[in-house]
Amino acid sequence: MREMSNGSQYQTMKLSKNSWILIIIFIVLLLFISILFFFKSEPEYVQKVDIAIGTTVKVVVSSEKDPGLIVDAILREFHRIDRKFSVTDPKSVISQINTSDNPVEVDEETAFVIERSLALARATEGAFDPALGNLITLWGFDRINDTAFKPTVPSDLQIEEALKKSGYENILLENDVVILNNSVKLDLGGVVKGYAIDRGISIAKEMDPQATGYIDAGRDIGIIGPKFGGEYWAIAVQDPRGDSGDYIDLVYLKNGTIVTSGDYERFFIMNGVRYHHILNPKTGYPVRETISTTVISPDAMDADAFSTAAFVLSSEFSAVLLPVLGGQGLFVDAQTKVTYTEGWSFFKEKH
Amino acid sequence: MRQFKPRFKENSCALFQKRDLYLYMILIFFIFTAVYLGIAFSKGSIVEVRINGIVQYRFSLEEEGQKSIESNGKRLMDLLIDQGDVRIINSQCPLHLCERGTLKQSGVLVCVPQKVIINIANDEEPVKEQDGIDLITG
Numbered sequence: 001m002r003e004m005s006n007g008s009q010y011q012t013m014k015l016s017k018n019s020w021i022l023i024i025i026f027i028v029l030l031l032f033i034s035i036l037f038f039f040k041s042e043p044e045y046v047q048k049v050d051i052a053i054g055t056t057v058k059v060v061v062s063s064e065k066d067p068g069l070i071v072d073a074i075l076r077e078f079h080r081i082d083r084k085f086s087v088t089d090p091k092s093v094i095s096q097i098n099t100s101d102n103p104v105e106v107d108e109e110t111a112f113v114i115e116r117s118l119a120l121a122r123a124t125e126g127a128f129d130p131a132l133g134n135l136i137t138l139w140g141f142d143r144i145n146d147t148a149f150k151p152t153v154p155s156d157l158q159i160e161e162a163l164k165k166s167g168y169e170n171i172l173l174e175n176d177v178v179i180l181n182n183s184v185k186l187d188l189g190g191v192v193k194g195y196a197i198d199r200g201i202s203i204a205k206e207m208d209p210q211a212t213g214y215i216d217a218g219r220d221i222g223i224i225g226p227k228f229g230g231e232y233w234a235i236a237v238q239d240p241r242g243d244s245g246d247y248i249d250l251v252y253l254k255n256g257t258i259v260t261s262g263d264y265e266r267f268f269i270m271n272g273v274r275y276h277h278i279l280n281p282k283t284g285y286p287v288r289e290t291i292s293t294t295v296i297s298p299d300a301m302d303a304d305a306f307s308t309a310a311f312v313l314s315s316e317f318s319a320v321l322l323p324v325l326g327g328q329g330l331f332v333d334a335q336t337k338v339t340y341t342e343g344w345s346f347f348k349e350k351h
Numbered sequence: 352m353r354q355f356k357p358r359f360k361e362n363s364c365a366l367f368q369k370r371d372l373y374l375y376m377i378l379i380f381f382i383f384t385a386v387y388l389g390i391a392f393s394k395g396s397i398v399e400v401r402i403n404g405i406v407q408y409r410f411s412l413e414e415e416g417q418k419s420i421e422s423n424g425k426r427l428m429d430l431l432i433d434q435g436d437v438r439i440i441n442s443q444c445p446l447h448l449c450e451r452g453t454l455k456q457s458g459v460l461v462c463v464p465q466k467v468i469i470n471i472a473n474d475e476e477p478v479k480e481q482d483g484i485d486l487i488t489g
Contacts, residue, residue: 050468056463236484250483259488292489294489
């Protein structure tokens with residue numbers, strides 16, 4: 001090393017050559033790590049998990065704005081919708097409609113959800129039915145999350161009586177006024193989770209049109225935007241008779257929604273028989289022919305209703321009907337045979 | 352008594368000169384500090400238990416064994432921490448669905464009826480592809 005001298009013995013460059021090499025390596029490493037840390041090409045995701053609408057809600061968002069704020073706004077919306085459309089909360093708009101002897105004037109949002117539910121019921125010829133409140137209460141599936149829930153199997157006579165007080169044809173909606181005929185009870189449980197996912201995506205897009213991520217409400221999924229801004233989300237379809245995480249198919253989505261109905265979601269076992277929450281609107285009993293249906297659709301509310309309808313209908317019928325309604329589906333029957341709509345294969349590839 | 356004195360070569364190309372000692376000490380200090388901070392702030396070392404949205408319990412993953420989770424004097428469930436895995440056992444919920452999963456270095460366990468959420472604190476990598484899968488529906 002060069003020794004500097006300006007009259008005094010001023011020595012600053014006395015480190016060995018190896019030490020200088022070490023210092024340079026250290027600085028280069030530090031710079032490299034800093035660049036990796038601060039200039040990551042992949043956006044960071046913020047996630048929160050909460051409980052709403054009787055299920056686990058996981059929201060994952062990345063945004064150049066404030067992703068935490070977007071996540072909070074989405075979860076607040078889930079709680080608002082939960083309170084508003086709950087069948088068990090006496091203050092909810094659904095309880096008000098169900099307990100009133102007179103026509104009930106509802107707000108614009110409630111009118112929209114009921115109107116859309118009735119349209120979906122008509123489109124699926126009643127396979128999805130928002131007027132099964134009496135039947136669901138009889139089976140107890142509206143209280144299945146209560147710690148005091150004691151499952152019982154209703155008698156044939158009780159089911160027959162409840163069926164008489166069921167059916168979407170008994171719901172009238174005109175000029176935002178709801179009339180329930182024949183003592184039917186409204187239960188929007190079949191679409192509310194989907195509606196909340198749709199609202200959550202809208203909120204994220206309003207706050208930041210470039211936001212990416214997803215909403216996972218009880219494994220019903222709505223895509224906010226492509227992974228890391230441009231990649232596909234790889235979504236596996238749960239094997240209905242496998243362990244959690246075992247899957248039977250894999251699809252790729254950059255947008256839209258994917259919803260699954262299964263006989264393993266809400267059920268109880270009595271005398272060795274599994275009684276699940278998807279009831280056949282014609283018989284009043286849990287559907288036995290199907291064990292799982294998965295639907296891909298642009299809107300989660302539609303996908304929610306379609307997956308229930310496909311569960312009730314035969315897979316052959318669903319495979320034809322679903323694409324006409326704007327969805328694609330995968331169906332697993334009681335013998336674990338898997339069938340698909342023709343367009344399902346489109347989602348099995350990255351395009 | 353003869354004192355031990357390390358010999359330092361005067362050759363500037365030698366690996367270890369007397370003046371370099373301070374530099375090496377500083378570098379070693381930096382490396383140890385970085386490793387210590389890395390361990391101290393490593394993700395996934397603390398299990399958080401939220402009841403009704405409020406954090407009520409925090410356990411280290413090192414604290415192996417059975418932990419009782421209570422709320423308002425009522426036992427809700429037990430948490431079993433075993434070799435870095437966390438499971439819910441003896442849950443008081445009606446269907447015991449929450450007892451099915453296992454929480455490893457990340458993820459979440461949820462008991463919907465009792466409004467209990469168990470997750471790893473500072474789990475800041477929500478988008479982690481595992482075996483080519485991001486999410487599961489169903």
